[in-house]
Amino acid sequence: MRLLAFGKLSHLNVDDLAVPPTVTDTDALRRFLGQRWPQIAAPEIRIAVNQTLVQGVVPLSPDDEIAFLPPMSGG
Amino acid sequence: MIRVQRQPFDAAEELRAFMARAGEGAVATFIGTVRAEDGVEALTLDHYPGFTEKQITALVSAMIDQHRLAAAAVVHRFGRMQPGDPILFAATAAPHRRAALDALAELVERLKTEAPFWKKEQRGGIEHWLDVPRASDEASPERTLP
Numbered sequence: 001m002r003l004l005a006f007g008k009l010s011h012l013n014v015d016d017l018a019v020p021p022t023v024t025d026t027d028a029l030r031r032f033l034g035q036r037w038p039q040i041a042a043p044e045i046r047i048a049v050n051q052t053l054v055q056g057v058v059p060l061s062p063d064d065e066i067a068f069l070p071p072m073s074g075g
Numbered sequence: 076m077i078r079v080q081r082q083p084f085d086a087a088e089e090l091r092a093f094m095a096r097a098g099e100g101a102v103a104t105f106i107g108t109v110r111a112e113d114g115v116e117a118l119t120l121d122h123y124p125g126f127t128e129k130q131i132t133a134l135v136s137a138m139i140d141q142h143r144l145a146a147a148a149v150v151h152r153f154g155r156m157q158p159g160d161p162i163l164f165a166a167t168a169a170p171h172r173r174a175a176l177d178a179l180a181e182l183v184e185r186l187k188t189e190a191p192f193w194k195k196e197q198r199g200g201i202e203h204w205l206d207v208p209r210a211s212d213e214a215s216p217e218r219t220l221p
Contacts, residue, residue: 004123006121006122006123006193007121007193007195007204008193008204008206010121010193048123048126051123051125051126051129067123067126069123069191070193070204070206071206071207072189072190072191072192072193073192073193073194073204073205073206073207073208074186074187074188074189074190074192074194074208075120075151075162075163075186075187075190075192
């Protein structure tokens, strides 16, 4: 799994974290990362899976790219 | 045509390239620069490579369809910029001026509020992230991505 974080989350080293195999959906991933960085589990943080915004709980595969997106501030 | 890039752009060169494929009628352009309001010393834009381009491409395609444009272009910078630096080049082309001007106004407005960028301002040597589109840009309604 490739993890990315942007904006005010960009300083978190999410890509260094080994995600356990028990994490198989976005909800579990949020909870797993939230143990270390509570701010990533905040409801305002949206998730994109393979560059597509998702809502609700979405299953994840080991080769997915998951991005955590704080509210966007526009161009 | 859209590009998201770190390096400065040459607005005259962008316009020349756009004119070459704009067709006859009207071409409208907008160049945005970083403002120094309220003591902003620097502005840094973070973006999600690939995703940001995809969202802007979708917006440009929607403007082309909605306003029946002959062409549209966006060049948007990311990275650290100083007040006065060019940050956005946008252009629209249509057979008639009204469509080109209306489309350009809507395109720029929606880029300001919907484009997937995260902004960090530096004031007094201290940087802080902005969570929402800046309210100082007229009375534009805040929009969010679907």
